[in-house]
Amino acid sequence: MTVEQGPNGARIARETAPPQGGRRWIGKRLNRVEDPRFLRGQGRYIDDIKLPGMAHAAVLGSPHAHARIVSIDTRAAERLPGVIAVVTGEDVAARAAPLPSFGAGEIVQDMIATEKVRYHGETVAAVIAEDRYVAEDACELIDVVYEPLPVVLDPFTAREDGAPLVHEALGSNTAYERTFTFGAVDDAFAAAPRSVRARLRWPRSTGMPMDTNGAIGDYDAGTGVVTIHANSMNFTYFLWLLAATLKIPASKLRLVPVGAGGSFGSKFFMHKVPALAGLLSMIAGRPVKYVEDRTAHILSNDHAGSDRHYDAALAFDDDGTFRALRIDCVDDYGAYLQFGTGTHGNALSQVVGPYRIQHVEYSLAAVLTNKNQQGAYRGFGAEVSNWVLERLVDLAARELDVDRVEIRRRNLIGADEFPYRTPTGNIYDSGNYQGVLEQVLEAVDYPHWVAERDRARAEGRHVGIGVVASNERSVFSSTEFWFWFDEPDFTPTSSPESASLQIDPTGRIVVTLHSQAQWGNSPETVVSQVVAEEFDVEPDSVLVTYADSQHALPGTGPGGSRFTVMVAGAVAGASSTLKQKIRRIAADKLEANEDDLEFRNGAVGVIGTPDAELSLADVAMTAYMFRLDLPPDMESGLSAQSTYDHPLTTLPSGDRSDLGIFYPFVGHAWHIAVVEVDPETGKVDFLRYAAVHDAGTVVNPQSLDGQIIGGTVQGLGTALYEQYLYDDQGRVRNASFEHYHLPSSMDVPRITVGHQETPSPYTAYGIKGAGEGGRMLTPAILSAAIEDALQPYGVTITTLPITAEQIVAWTTA
Amino acid sequence: MSTAAGQRVTVHLEVNGLWREAVVEPRRTLADLLREDLDLTGTHLACETGVCGNCNVLLDGESVRACLMFAVQAEGRSLLTVEGLAADDGTLGDLQQAFHDHHGLQCGFCTPAMLLTAHEHLREHPDGGTDEQIREAISGVLCRCTGYEQIIASIRAAAEAGP
Ligand code: FES
Ligand code: FES
Numbered sequence: 020m021t022v023e024q025g026p027n028g029a030r031i032a033r034e035t036a037p038p039q040g041g042r043r044w045i046g047k048r049l050n051r052v053e054d055p056r057f058l059r060g061q062g063r064y065i066d067d068i069k070l071p072g073m074a075h076a077a078v079l080g081s082p083h084a085h086a087r088i089v090s091i092d093t094r095a096a097e098r099l100p101g102v103i104a105v106v107t108g109e110d111v112a113a114r115a116a117p118l119p120s121f122g123a124g125e126i127v128q129d130m131i132a133t134e135k136v137r138y139h140g141e142t143v144a145a146v147i148a149e150d151r152y153v154a155e156d157a158c159e160l161i162d163v164v165y166e167p168l169p170v171v172l173d174p175f176t177a178r179e180d181g182a183p184l185v186h187e188a189l190g191s192n193t194a195y196e197r198t199f200t201f202g203a204v205d206d207a208f209a210a211a212p213r214s215v216r217a218r219l220r221w222p223r224s225t226g227m228p229m230d231t232n233g234a235i236g237d238y239d240a241g242t243g244v245v246t247i248h249a250n251s252m253n254f255t256y257f258l259w260l261l262a263a264t265l266k267i268p269a270s271k272l273r274l275v276p277v278g279a280g281g282s283f284g285s286k287f288f289m290h291k292v293p294a295l296a297g298l299l300s301m302i303a304g305r306p307v308k309y310v311e312d313r314t315a316h317i318l319s320n321d322h323a324g325s326d327r328h329y330d331a332a333l334a335f336d337d338d339g340t341f342r343a344l345r346i347d348c349v350d351d352y353g354a355y356l357q358f359g360t361g362t363h364g365n366a367l368s369q370v371v372g373p374y375r376i377q378h379v380e381y382s383l384a385a386v387l388t389n390k391n392q393q394g395a396y397r398g399f400g401a402e403v404s405n406w407v408l409e410r411l412v413d414l415a416a417r418e419l420d421v422d423r424v425e426i427r428r429r430n431l432i433g434a435d436e437f438p439y440r441t442p443t444g445n446i447y448d449s450g451n452y453q454g455v456l457e458q459v460l461e462a463v464d465y466p467h468w469v470a471e472r473d474r475a476r477a478e479g480r481h482v483g484i485g486v487v488a489s490n491e492r493s494v495f496s497s498t499e500f501w502f503w504f505d506e507p508d509f510t511p512t513s514s515p516e517s518a519s520l521q522i523d524p525t526g527r528i529v530v531t532l533h534s535q536a537q538w539g540n541s542p543e544t545v546v547s548q549v550v551a552e553e554f555d556v557e558p559d560s561v562l563v564t565y566a567d568s569q570h571a572l573p574g575t576g577p578g579g580s581r582f583t584v585m586v587a588g589a590v591a592g593a594s595s596t597l598k599q600k601i602r603r604i605a606a607d608k609l610e611a612n613e614d615d616l617e618f619r620n621g622a623v624g625v626i627g628t629p630d631a632e633l634s635l636a637d638v639a640m641t642a643y644m645f646r647l648d649l650p651p652d653m654e655s656g657l658s659a660q661s662t663y664d665h666p667l668t669t670l671p672s673g674d675r676s677d678l679g680i681f682y683p684f685v686g687h688a689w690h691i692a693v694v695e696v697d698p699e700t701g702k703v704d705f706l707r708y709a710a711v712h713d714a715g716t717v718v719n720p721q722s723l724d725g726q727i728i729g730g731t732v733q734g735l736g737t738a739l740y741e742q743y744l745y746d747d748q749g750r751v752r753n754a755s756f757e758h759y760h761l762p763s764s765m766d767v768p769r770i771t772v773g774h775q776e777t778p779s780p781y782t783a784y785g786i787k788g789a790g791e792g793g794r795m796l797t798p799a800i801l802s803a804a805i806e807d808a809l810q811p812y813g814v815t816i817t818t819l820p821i822t823a824e825q826i827v828a829w830t831t832a
Numbered sequence: 833m834s835t836a837a838g839q840r841v842t843v844h845l846e847v848n849g850l851w852r853e854a855v856v857e858p859r860r861t862l863a864d865l866l867r868e869d870l871d872l873t874g875t876h877l878a879c880e881t882g883v884c885g886n887c888n889v890l891l892d893g894e895s896v897r898a899c900l901m902f903a904v905q906a907e908g909r910s911l912l913t914v915e916g917l918a919a920d921d922g923t924l925g926d927l928q929q930a931f932h933d934h935h936g937l938q939c940g941f942c943t944p945a946m947l948l949t950a951h952e953h954l955r956e957h958p959d960g961g962t963d964e965q966i967r968e969a970i971s972g973v974l975c976r977c978t979g980y981e982q983i984i985a986s987i988r989a990a991a992e993a994g995p
Pocket of ligand 1: 879881
């Protein structure tokens with residue numbers, strides 16, 4: 020054991036030696052096995068793939084946010100040499116069903132709009148051509164006559180009587196409305212001597228991966244099988260939904276996963292692009308590639324982030340003890356509702372953050388407007404909720420005139436209180452929140468920076484400090500998508516992940532994964548390290564491959580910081596079966612007792628007897644080729660598979676006063692930022708930025724650091740720059756990288772990262788998810804730090820992004 | 833812009849030390865020439881409007897946006913793409929190895945352009961220069977995954993390891 024005792028009993032060093040003899044590979048800072056192909060330019064992203072006879076598609080998007088389609092004349096486009104077909108909504112309606120949805124009801128979405136368009140950029144036609152240039156030329160020749168309709172862009176206006184309806188069949192723009200109450204909220208507010216209340220605004224931004232969404236459809240008319248190569252195939256076990264859209268038997272849909280150049284949520288259950296590529300291929304009778312260009316990705320990829328208006332309040336005692344939280348949110352979902360209100364279900368998993376708050380009320384109105392629909396973005400709604408909570412906590416500290424660290428410390432859930440049941444019913448499995456706080460304070464020498472800030476302030480400089488916390492729930496069950504409804508239509512409770520292990524006759528281990536897993540995370544490295552741990556082989560000797568959906572076991576893919584936890588569980592399960600078989604074969608051959616065998620250096624041998632061992636290759640050759648050497652009841656071959664289900668989830672209660680356990684493996688983090696703001700230009704400079712995260716057992720500290728830093732910088736974009744802007748007709752004004760500013764290398768601080776490890780008692784090896792944590796803190800910390808820096812101006816930050824123009828407006832007001 | 837059907841021109845250029853030839857439409861971009869005609873798909877397109885720098889290649893040693901140039905503009909010139917950075921047997925070059933050792937990539941999409949841009953920077957500043965100079969050198973290449981920290985560390989490490 021190399022575990023050191025930190026402040027408050029925190030375990031600061033990695034757990035390299037757990038009780039049963041030590042870990043050799045999990046926790047090691049290894050280079051990623053995925054890297055070499057990317058470094059050589061051999062990543063094989065979707066647009067790099069060419070199939071024989073492949074045609075290319077381009078799509079035409081609507082220039083209007085809300086308009087009736089009067090007519091579409093495709094004749095000129097069809098006449099252009101090289102054009103194979105022009106496809107409109109009518110053609111689609113004749114051949115395909117609407118797109119899958121997890122929360123639609125009357126809200127029907129087609130691959131290509133029919134009758135009317137509901138947002139700027141909605142697809143109205145697609146062209147299949149010999150070449151992408153020709154397909155784009157042909158799009159310009161399509162003549163669409165629109166009758167513009169009044170637009171509704173603001174969710175409050177959308178809720179008024181007489182507002183234009185986005186979906187007439189629904190009869191209202193309020194798609195969904197509900198208040199959840201946990202505990203005695205009114206009483207707690209009435210009894211508490213103090214409270215703060217704020218109206219907060221989180222604007223629409225997006226994951227914006229460098230690689231857009233794309234797919235290649237490949238229809239085989241002979242067998243009727245539709246093969247779709249796509250850079251997402253999350254939810255292997257939900258693909259029957261996509262088959263239903265294409266009106267083919269699920270057995271005849273074959274999705275081939277293609278690694279993606281980033282997702283951040285934007286490829287989470289990506290449905291529209293694969294469905295379209297599949298259908299276009301069925302129409303053309305040959306392979307068709309459709310890859311979004313940047314404009315199409317911005318305008319019509321479904322997956323932009325939350326767009327929320329809050330009225331939120333926190334009640335507390337004079338000594339700063341938090342009592343109750345009230346959140347009222349109007350969420351501008353845009354024109355469709357693919358994930359239903361799941362992004363608020365997600366927020367409810369950790370709505371009280373790391374604090375002991377007993378009473379919570381959460382109201383949501385999910386409103387439809389003439390904007391692109393929301394989807395997933397790193398944090399899936401919980402990052403927004405964390406910003407709201409941390410803003411209220413800062414306001415409470417100001418109200419009481421107490422230190423912002425002190426008020427947080429006073430309310431933290433204690434290390435001895437786990438597993439901790441939150442008011443909504445979700446539990447936090449384990450943690451040492453005080454320990455993480457002390458580590459981050461020490462990492463930056465907090466008192467030093469407080470003194471520096473005060474000194475700078477005395478000189479008239481605008482230096483500010485932010486200190487914020489966040490929990491990071493990981494590994495969703497599926498109930499957050501439907502517990503909103505009293506009588507949901509469909510109540511899935513599965514979100515499994517699978518792994519198959521095979522040892523080939525030469526002793527090499529091949530692992531097959533069963534969902535789209537390569538989005539820039541490190542699935543192959545994680546799996547190799549876990550396999551190495553189980554069999555004591557070199558991680559880079561392990562080959563990781565991906566099954567296509569016809570061969571896949573149930574899988575859910577990355578998202579909700581679930582993949583590392585779940586795939587480790589699946590690999591552990593398959594390993595255990597396989598090791599059992601190896602032990603039996605080896606015990607027979609070595610004339611030893613199975614219990615006396617251990618796995619060591621690519622071999623299996625008798626503990627304490629170095630000479631008595633068989634290499635995995637010897638065992639494998641026997642298993643494949645020498646049937647008569649095997650125990651009589653044993654089958655030939657050396658493979659095993661395992662499907663790992665969510666290890667800890669329960670159903671919500673009928674009356675929804677208890678939502679059950681649905682997101683229980685909860686990491687924890689603190690960030691500290693010191694900024695200096697230039698009141699004349701609004702520029703924010705970073706003097707110090709430190710993060711400490713506890714994600715349970717760390718598999719690979721190097722790739723975990725990458726996730727934390729990358730997430731933190733994405734959150735910085737959300738906090739300072741990113742927001743979709745619309746004109747009064749609902750047209751997106753910044754649908755390009757020129758006008759939608761992503762953080763560049765000049766915009767980001769040096770970030771130092773520290774780790775603690777409080778293993779989860781419920782997961783394989785004690786791992787917790789960690790892919791979203793960084794982005795859960797930056798919006799809150801930059802709000803806090805900039806507000807502190809602008810203290811002389813009495814600014815309260817309630818709206819993101821905090822642009823330079825906004826800062827200048829405050830300082831010159 | 834639409835070109836008369838059938839109009840084609842022949843382009844000759846040196847790519848990673850080999851002279852190559854392709855017959856293309858005059859409007860074909862350099863990026864599409866590389867990706868579609870020469871099957872060098874390591875040059876990636878993320879915006880096609882000259883902003884993200886993910887398509888950067890080195891033309892006579894200078895970084896250029898391959899999405900903004902027409903293929904015909906590269907006639908007779910010499911190009912280095914990511915495919916030219918490793919040894920013929922695939923062994924990573926020093927800069928590539930430094931990115932591998934310091935986790936300078938996640939999804940790998942921006943990586944070819946980052947490597948080439950860093951390559952250009954290190955030629956001009958063999959000692960790596962200051963961190964500020966490294967930041968500035970790569971500021972024209974957008975990465976959405978890494979937050980740049982580990983990319984900067986990789987370039988610094990490559991400089992310290994020396995040529
Ligand atoms: S693809 Fe060339 S600059 Fe973005
Ligand atoms: S590594 Fe993914 S964009 Fe840079």
